[in-house]
Amino acid sequence: MSMINYASREINCKIVYYGPGLGGKTTNLEHVYGKVQPDTRGKLISLATETERTLFFDFLPVDLGTIRGFKTRFHLYTVPGQVYYNASRKLILKGVDGIVFVGDSQVERMEANQEAMQNLYDNMAEYGYDLTTMPFLIQYNKRDLPNAASIRELQAALNPGWEVSDPARMRPLPDPTHPGEQLIEQLPTGEWIERAPYLEAVAVSGEGVFETLKAVSKLVLKSLA
Amino acid sequence: MSPPVSAASWSFTEDDFGAITKALERFLADCNARCALIVDRTGQLVATVGQRPDFDPTAFATLTAADFSANDQLAKLIGENDFNSLFHQGEKESMYLADVARRVILVVLFDSRTTLGLVRIKMRQTVVELTQLFEIVFSRGGSADAVPNILAGADDEIDKLFQ
Numbered sequence: 001m002s003m004i005n006y007a008s009r010e011i012n013c014k015i016v017y018y019g020p021g022l023g024g025k026t027t028n029l030e031h032v033y034g035k036v037q038p039d040t041r042g043k044l045i046s047l048a049t050e051t052e053r054t055l056f057f058d059f060l061p062v063d064l065g066t067i068r069g070f071k072t073r074f075h076l077y078t079v080p081g082q083v084y085y086n087a088s089r090k091l092i093l094k095g096v097d098g099i100v101f102v103g104d105s106q107v108e109r110m111e112a113n114q115e116a117m118q119n120l121y122d123n124m125a126e127y128g129y130d131l132t133t134m135p136f137l138i139q140y141n142k143r144d145l146p147n148a149a150s151i152r153e154l155q156a157a158l159n160p161g162w163e164v165s166d167p168a169r170m171r172p173l174p175d176p177t178h179p180g181e182q183l184i185e186q187l188p189t190g191e192w193i194e195r196a197p198y199l200e201a202v203a204v205s206g207e208g209v210f211e212t213l214k215a216v217s218k219l220v221l222k223s224l225a
Numbered sequence: 226m227s228p229p230v231s232a233a234s235w236s237f238t239e240d241d242f243g244a245i246t247k248a249l250e251r252f253l254a255d256c257n258a259r260c261a262l263i264v265d266r267t268g269q270l271v272a273t274v275g276q277r278p279d280f281d282p283t284a285f286a287t288l289t290a291a292d293f294s295a296n297d298q299l300a301k302l303i304g305e306n307d308f309n310s311l312f313h314q315g316e317k318e319s320m321y322l323a324d325v326a327r328r329v330i331l332v333v334l335f336d337s338r339t340t341l342g343l344v345r346i347k348m349r350q351t352v353v354e355l356t357q358l359f360e361i362v363f364s365r366g367g368s369a370d371a372v373p374n375i376l377a378g379a380d381d382e383i384d385k386l387f388q
Contacts, residue, residue: 003269004236004375011376012269042283047291056295059268059287065386068375072386075268075287091294095267214387221383225376 001095002224010071013220014095015213018120019102020112021053021081024141024203028102029060029076031209036062054080056088064217074217081116090123098135098220099124100212101196102203103158105140105148110157117158132162135219138198139212144205151200161193169194177215235328237362242272248354249274256347258335259318263355264289265329278334293322293330310348312341321345323352326359 003012017025026046033044040063047056058078063071079089101120103113124131140154164170164184170192173184177199184194199215201208237245249261253275260275262282268290270282278285293311300308310323321333321344331352335344376383 001235001265001267003265003267003271005242005271006236007239007242014267014269043281045284045287056291059284061283067379067382067386070375075283087298088295091291091298094294095265095269218383218387221376221386222380224374225379225383 002097002220004070008071009069010073011067011221011224012073012075013097013217013224014075014077015098015100015216015220016092016096017076017078017100017102018089018093018116019081020104020109020116021083023081023102023104023109023113023116024201025078025081025102026052026054026058027203028100028139028141028201028209028212029058029078031203031206032062032076032213033060035206035210040064053082054078055085056080057092062213064214067221072217072221074213074220076213083115083119086119086123089119090126093123093127093129096129097223098216099131099137100216101136101138101158102201103138103140103154105142105154106145107147107149110149110153113154113158132194135216135223136196137212137216137219138196139201139203139208140198141201141203141208143200143208144202151198155195155198159195159198161195164192164194235363235365237271241358241362244358245272245355246274248351248358252333252347252351256333256335256344257339258333258344259338260334262286262289262332262334263325263329264332266290266293266327271329289322289330289332293324310345314341321348323348325352326356326363328363329355329359331355 017028019025029044033041042061045059049055060076062074064074065072077092079092101117121131138159142148169184172182175181175183175197183197186192199208199212201212203209253261260278262273263271264286265271268287270286273282296311297307313320318334318336323331325331333344333348
């Protein structure tokens with residue numbers, strides 16, 4: 001739920017980084033915090049356990065520039081990835097404008113990824129939100145690890161696509177960031193499907209972190225335009 | 226069952242802001258509290274009135290919303306619909322939080338210059354007043370007829386911002 005404040009001339013949007021435990025959600029925020037100009041960001045709030053596992057959420061507000069004289073403020077949140085914390089994870093989704101699913105590319109984490117994705121769909125549905133119609137993208141993190149699964153495998157497991165029901169949208173939509181790939185396409189069975197855009201990242205070194213933030217912010221602003 | 230905490234888009238105008246601010250200023254004067262904040266349930270700070278807080282208000286708003294949401298869930302676990310107000314007592318500073326129209330939270334910071342009893346009584350009246358104001362704002366929603374969509378047709382500008 002974006003908030004437009006005409007008095008302070010601000011557009012406030014909420015972006016949530018979701019995904020399995022130890023997948024790099026907090027690392028994404030920490031990198032953003034470390035790299036943006038201090039005057040364009042607020043405090044990084046972390047409600048974490050003593051072992052630095054996210055207990056409730058991390059929070060970082062960042063300003064990404066001005067549009068039509070309105071300052072665009074993005075409130076970035078992470079959720080606790082551990083299965084155990086679902087009650088608090090669900091709370092963070094309240095009023096979300098855009099979602100980044102941070103997937104762990106390691107082959108061994110495939111099941112955890114799928115569980116987290118299912119949990120995301122379930123929690124969103126409980127709020128009455130439809131993930132397929134809102135700004136949503138997937139970041140495949142830890143691409144540098146030797147045990148990283150291929151993008152094809154990750155896409156098949158986590159982003160197989162949802163059915164397009166609106167006839168007006170039944171036309172091929174090329175993926176602007178991956179030449180030769182389609183965001184909307186017709187399967188050989190005749191069915192039209194749409195996939196969430198994806199990006200690759202190595203959050204620990206910052207690779208792909210800003211690209212992800214920019215991509216999701218743009219989707220959010222365009223959804224308001 | 227109480228209505229769900231809705232997440233539909235909403236926006237308020239300078240007139241709304243003026244009316245909300247006026248109600249809060251009156252409330253602060255009546256109960257001698259230091260500062261009042263309005264935070265929406267998603268953690269966005271809507272308004273601050275009174276003595277300027279010397280902490281980061283954005284972080285404060287986020288934690289307030291999280292605090293309220295966590296307590297809501299605790300209420301449900303013990304068979305209550307919600308806790309419509311919360312009180313946190315400190316040695317010098319205390320805060321009182323109250324739900325307004327299921328969508329925003331009124332937070333009042335006060336010290337020993339007033340008492341919890343007075344704050345609570347005055348807060349009750351203010352919550353009624355704010356509920357009426359916010360219900361008008363929410364009933365209007367984020368609809369384009371009421372408030373022009375400032376981002377309409379701004380696609381090029383958005384593209385430029387992220388080049």
